[in-house]
Amino acid sequence: MTSGAPAKLASALYKYVGIDGLRRILDGSIRFTQPSAFNDPFELLPEIIVPNDAPERQISVSFDILAARQATPDTELEPIPEGHRSNDAMSRDIVQQLNQQVGVLSLSRVRDSLLMWSHYADQYAGAVVEFDGSHEFFNGQIDIDYRPTRPRRHVDTYLTSAPIPVAELCAKSDQWPTNRRSGSSARSPTASRQGMSCGASQSSFSRFPQASSSL
Numbered sequence: 001m002t003s004g005a006p007a008k009l010a011s012a013l014y015k016y017v018g019i020d021g022l023r024r025i026l027d028g029s030i031r032f033t034q035p036s037a038f039n040d041p042f043e044l045l046p047e048i049i050v051p052n053d054a055p056e057r058q059i060s061v062s063f064d065i066l067a068a069r070q071a072t073p074d075t076e077l078e079p080i081p082e083g084h085r086s087n088d089a090m091s092r093d094i095v096q097q098l099n100q101q102v103g104v105l106s107l108s109r110v111r112d113s114l115l116m117w118s119h120y121a122d123q124y125a126g127a128v129v130e131f132d133g134s135h136e137f138f139n140g141q142i143d144i145d146y147r148p149t150r151p152r153r154h155v156d157t158y159l160t161s162a163p164i165p166v167a168e169l170c171a172k173s174d175q176w177p178t179n180r181r182s183g184s185s186a187r188s189p190t191a192s193r194q195g196m197s198c199g200a201s202q203s204s205f206s207r208f209p210q211a212s213s214s215l
Contacts, residue, residue, distance in 0.1 A: 011133035032103025069167035
């Protein structure tokens with residue numbers, strides 16, 4: 001392993017981890033998390049609007065992990081139409097189906113966030129790993145949409161056979177500090193790994209292009 005402070009990659013993505021997570025990455029694996037395990041229970045949770053007299057029902061949906069987010073989705077509702085209500089049970093059912101079909105790799109575009117060091121890197125005792133975001137492993141990465149309200153859509157949006165773009169579910173309250181997170185839906189990080197920094201007080205950055213690098 002060589003040391004130094006090379007220039008930041010323009011497409012760099014960062015993963016804040018504890019030592020156990022770092023060892024797994026160095027061994028060539030990385031965790032993709034089910035949405036229900038996120039620390040924000042409303043993340044990826046749309047607000048589903050149904051008619052007041054609509055019976056309770058379960059809907060079966062599929063997801064498209066590569067479709068882009070529309071600039072202004074034409075299926076969003078604002079405000080809730082008269083004679084309609086929010087059905088949170090149906091929203092959570094969609095997330096449960098998402099859990100069964102999609103794993104999310106959460107990354108940041110910021111390499112020096114004290115908040116991220118505290119929450120995800122064993123309270124400053126872990127590491128931050130840099131990845132080359134232009135590598136094919138990260139095809140399909142999605143920027144989180146920080147916004148004041150959850151995406152609000154009529155239930156009819158989900159009653160078609162068309163898959164739901166995961167990008168349009170990737171929203172988070174703007175009350176959370178923005179760390180410019182991205183989501184990805186690929187596998188096997190070894191070839192795209194670029195470097196790491198251990199401990200929040202260490203400003204140098206190490207490069208390790210070989211998969212055999214270790215602590």
